Amino acid sequence: xxxxxxxxxxxxxxxxxxxxxxxxxxxxxxxxxxxxxxxxxxxxxxxxxxxxxxxxxxxxxxxxxxxxxxxxxxxxxxxxxxxxxxxxxxxxxxxxxxxxxxxxxxxxxxxxxxxxxxxxxxxxxxxxxxxxxxxxxxxxxxxxxxxxxxxxxxxxxxxxxxxxxxxxxxxxxxxxxxxxxxxxxxxxxxxxxxxxxxxxxxxxxxxxxxxxxxxxxxxxxxxxxxxxxxxxxxxxxxxxxxxxxxxxxxxxxxxxxxxxxxxxxxxxxxxxxxxxxxxxxxxxxxxxxxxxxxxxxxxxxxxxxxxxxxxxxxxxxxxxxxxxxxxxxxxxxxxxxxxxxxxxxxxxxxxxxxxxxxxxxxxxxxxxxxxxxxxxxxxxxx
Amino acid sequence: xxxxxxxxxxxxxxxxxxxxxxxxxxxxxxxxxxxxxxxxxxxxxxxxxxxxxxxxxxxxxxxxxxxxxxxxxxxxxxxxxxxxxxxxxxxxxxxxxxxxxxxxxxxxxxxxxxxxxxxxxxxxxxxxxxxxxxxxxxxxxxxxxxxxxxxxxxxxxxxxxxxxxxxxxxxxxxxxxxxxxxxxxxxxxxxxxxxxxxxxxxxxxxxxxxxxxxxxxxxxxxxxxxxxxxxxxxxxxxxxxxxxxxxxxxxxxxxxxxxxxxxxxxxxxxxxxxxxxxxxxxxxxxxxxxxxxxxxxxxxxxxxxxxxxxxxxxxxxxxxxxxxxxxxxxxxxxxxxxxxxxxxxxxxxxxxxxxxxxxxxxxxxxxxxx
Numbered sequence: 191x192x193x194x195x196x197x198x199x200x201x202x203x204x205x206x207x208x209x210x211x212x213x214x215x216x217x218x219x220x221x222x223x224x225x226x227x228x229x230x231x232x233x234x235x236x237x238x239x240x241x242x243x244x245x246x247x248x249x250x251x252x253x254x255x256x257x258x259x260x261x262x263x264x265x266x267x268x269x270x271x272x273x274x275x276x277x278x279x280x281x282x283x284x285x286x287x288x289x290x291x292x293x294x295x296x297x298x299x300x301x302x303x304x305x306x307x308x309x310x311x312x313x314x315x316x317x318x319x320x321x322x323x324x325x326x327x328x329x330x331x332x333x334x335x336x337x338x339x340x341x342x343x344x345x346x347x348x349x350x351x352x353x354x355x356x357x358x359x360x361x362x363x364x365x366x367x368x369x370x371x372x373x374x375x376x377x378x379x380x381x382x383x384x385x386x387x388x389x390x391x392x393x394x395x396x397x398x399x400x401x402x403x404x405x406x407x408x409x410x411x412x413x414x415x416x417x418x419x420x421x422x423x424x425x426x427x428x429x430x431x432x433x434x435x436x437x438x439x440x441x442x443x444x445x446x447x448x449x450x451x452x453x454x455x456x457x458x459x460x461x462x463x464x465x466x467x468x469x470x471x472x473x474x475x476x477x478x479x480x481x482x483x484x485x486x487x488x489x490x491x492x493x494x495x496x497x498x499x500x501x502x503x504x505x506x507x508x509x510x511x512x513x514x515x516x517x518x519x520x521x522x523x524x525x526x527x528x529x530x531x532x533x534x535x536x537x538x539x540x541x542x543x544x545x546x547x548x549x550x551x552x553x554x555x556x557x558x559x560x561x562x563x564x565x566x567x568x569x570x571x572x
Numbered sequence: 573x574x575x576x577x578x579x580x581x582x583x584x585x586x587x588x589x590x591x592x593x594x595x596x597x598x599x600x601x602x603x604x605x606x607x608x609x610x611x612x613x614x615x616x617x618x619x620x621x622x623x624x625x626x627x628x629x630x631x632x633x634x635x636x637x638x639x640x641x642x643x644x645x646x647x648x649x650x651x652x653x654x655x656x657x658x659x660x661x662x663x664x665x666x667x668x669x670x671x672x673x674x675x676x677x678x679x680x681x682x683x684x685x686x687x688x689x690x691x692x693x694x695x696x697x698x699x700x701x702x703x704x705x706x707x708x709x710x711x712x713x714x715x716x717x718x719x720x721x722x723x724x725x726x727x728x729x730x731x732x733x734x735x736x737x738x739x740x741x742x743x744x745x746x747x748x749x750x751x752x753x754x755x756x757x758x759x760x761x762x763x764x765x766x767x768x769x770x771x772x773x774x775x776x777x778x779x780x781x782x783x784x785x786x787x788x789x790x791x792x793x794x795x796x797x798x799x800x801x802x803x804x805x806x807x808x809x810x811x812x813x814x815x816x817x818x819x820x821x822x823x824x825x826x827x828x829x830x831x832x833x834x835x836x837x838x839x840x841x842x843x844x845x846x847x848x849x850x851x852x853x854x855x856x857x858x859x860x861x862x863x864x865x866x867x868x869x870x871x872x873x874x875x876x877x878x879x880x881x882x883x884x885x886x887x888x889x890x891x892x893x894x895x896x897x898x899x900x901x902x903x904x905x906x907x908x909x910x911x912x913x914x915x916x917x918x919x920x921x922x923x924x925x926x927x928x929x930x931x932x933x934x935x936x937x938x939x940x941x942x
Contacts, residue, residue: 244721251719255730373921528723
């Protein structure tokens with residue numbers, strides 16, 4: 191099931207099945223809570239309480255997992271130069287950083303630091319965690335902001351076409367394309383694209399920005415208003431930077447679009463088919479409406495609801511970092527940073543990242559639920 | 573219907589099932605996509621079964637990819653496909669053909685075992701949560717929420733790294749936990765007082781045993797096992813939720829009420845009446861998921877957390893090509909190191925996805941007989 195976009199490879203996002211199945215079972219995909227609520231406000235407040243609970247749970251879980259490591263290994267993570275360290279030195283380090291203390295004490299020490307706004311020091315990138323995340327985030331944002339509209343519109347369009355021409359040639363092509371797209375390993379697709387467009391043709395290099403332009407961007411003359419190069423280039427009057435960023439982003443965007451679109455096409459197709467089988471469509475046709483109005487005004491509107499839900503969840507997942515795609519294209523975004531941190535067991539960084547993505551997940555759920563209630567009058571957050 | 577004997581009764585009850593399966597098989601054979609999917613999976617099964625013939629192992633452990641020492645002395649770089657190595661070799665001269673063939677077995681192993689473990693955990697938690705509801709539902713679902721809210725790939729990474737190579741499997745603690753769960757369910761179901769007492773007695777006995785003499789069995793885990801376990805531990809919440817919603821759906825059906833009225837025990841209702849009615853959606857979802865799990869495992873290998881470097885695994889070979897991402901000339905020259913294993917992965921996943929997609933159309937009760 192899908193890991194909520196965090197592996198762009200569709201794995202583990204449990205809610206996908208609920209979304210797909212809810213189409214058939216007519217259960218509203220209200221996540222988390224079977225809500226019986228007085229108003230929207232109480233609903234939101236309850237969700238925010240849940241958020242703190244989820245954040246605590248997520249961090250506790252990681253803390254517990256890292257406790258599986260022997261103390262020596264964990265002390266090693268704090269060492270500056272771990273090749274030349276004696277067992278005695280390790281023990282001193284463990285004492286110094288309180289690793290010998292009981293689990294709950296260590297967790298509460300970390301928690302009190304977090305509540306003071308200190309997420310700790312990310313050793314893997316030699317930066318404070320918060321700063322590291324803020325500096326990596328714009329790269330991820332660039333890809334997502336470019337990929338999301340393409341993927342959502344193409345997904346909806348192809349899904350509708352596929353449903354209208356059910357069992358026709360267009361339907362078969364769309365279905366096969368979406369199943370193949372769904373089956374492609376993102377890192378493999380990335381490698382293939384890189385070897386053709388960078389290796390063979392030399393057009394589209396990896397990385398977020400060219401080296402010469404990186405110097406301009408990092409110079410003092412260039413003011414980083416938003417930290418997003420795509421926008422800052424235009425604001426500073428360097429359109430070549432914007433163009434260069436666009437050029438670098440093409441391949442990652444293609445990978446993200448191909449893989450996530452497959453999912454959207456499938457969901458859109460099945461919900462459109464479901465909608466086209468409803469009695470109100472028969473009524474609309476019996477009234478003598480032309481097919482276009484029936485499809486685009488009556489069926490599409492109702493079929494869009496699950497797709498909107500899924501798109502929201504997908505985009506939220508993508509914003510949390512594209513671990514594999516960013517690693518393949520060396521794009522330097524949140525996902526790549528998190529992967530490096532996890533590989534080097536940089537615990538504060540992993541904890542910070544986990545909190546960020548859990549936060550995004552809960553907020554995305556909240557927004558999706560509210561939108562759902564807004565789109566479908568039958569579902570009210572009572 | 574007048575029933576003559578016990579045998580006739582069985583025959584009649586089975587005739588419906590046989591009819592059902594005939595119908596399903598007919599629908600599957602009518603769908604070209606499903607047939608393609610089955611053909612692909614079958615092809616991989618044949619490759620897996622014939623692996624010792626297709627690629628004779630050269631050492632005691634067949635999953636260790638052989639290294640061509642003769643070429644390795646000449647060059648460390650990958651060599652392109654040739655008659656000696658049909659798919660070429662990776663850096664340090666590991667044979668790609670051998671790894672692809674034996675990697676098929678690894679892929680089946682990863683996909684199936686992760687699904688089975690995750691399904692079992694999901695089945696227990698989802699059923700308990702849906703059937704009993706109330707506070708148990710609340711607690712179990714909040715735990716699943718936490719794991720779902722987590723970036724799964726990253727959690728799997730951290731778990732796979734931190735998991736100890738030798739896992740001390742504490743048998744007494746395990747039985748302690750299992751008996752505790754059993755007695756809890758019995759307490760809630762408010763029946764079978766004697767059984768409850770017996771289980772509580774076992775629990776107390778276990779507790780004493782645990783305090784005085786815990787039985788610990790060291791379990792040696794290979795790197796692939798760690799990946800398997802962490803993937804299963806990350807992917808169960810999806811199933812738990814699915815099963816919960818399915819059980820909730822079935823629970824309110826008339827036949828469950830009828831079974832309750834007829835005096836069936838809770839366990840019997842769950843096993844005999846509720847589970848068989850949730851099985852179709854589980855089959856669909858797990859078929860679709862085997863592909864995704866193999867993809868995730870390959871992605872983990874690509875990120876550097878997979879099997880041992882010389883282990884026959886598709887993702888493992890592709891991960892070696894990370895070294896030449898930044899070198900355009902090498903990327904083109906060594907295309908075979910990622911192209912061929914990638915085709916294997918894609919086809920394998922495609923097979924399962926095609927099958928799962930077709931099964932969804934065939935098995936889903938809401939759309940099947942339209």
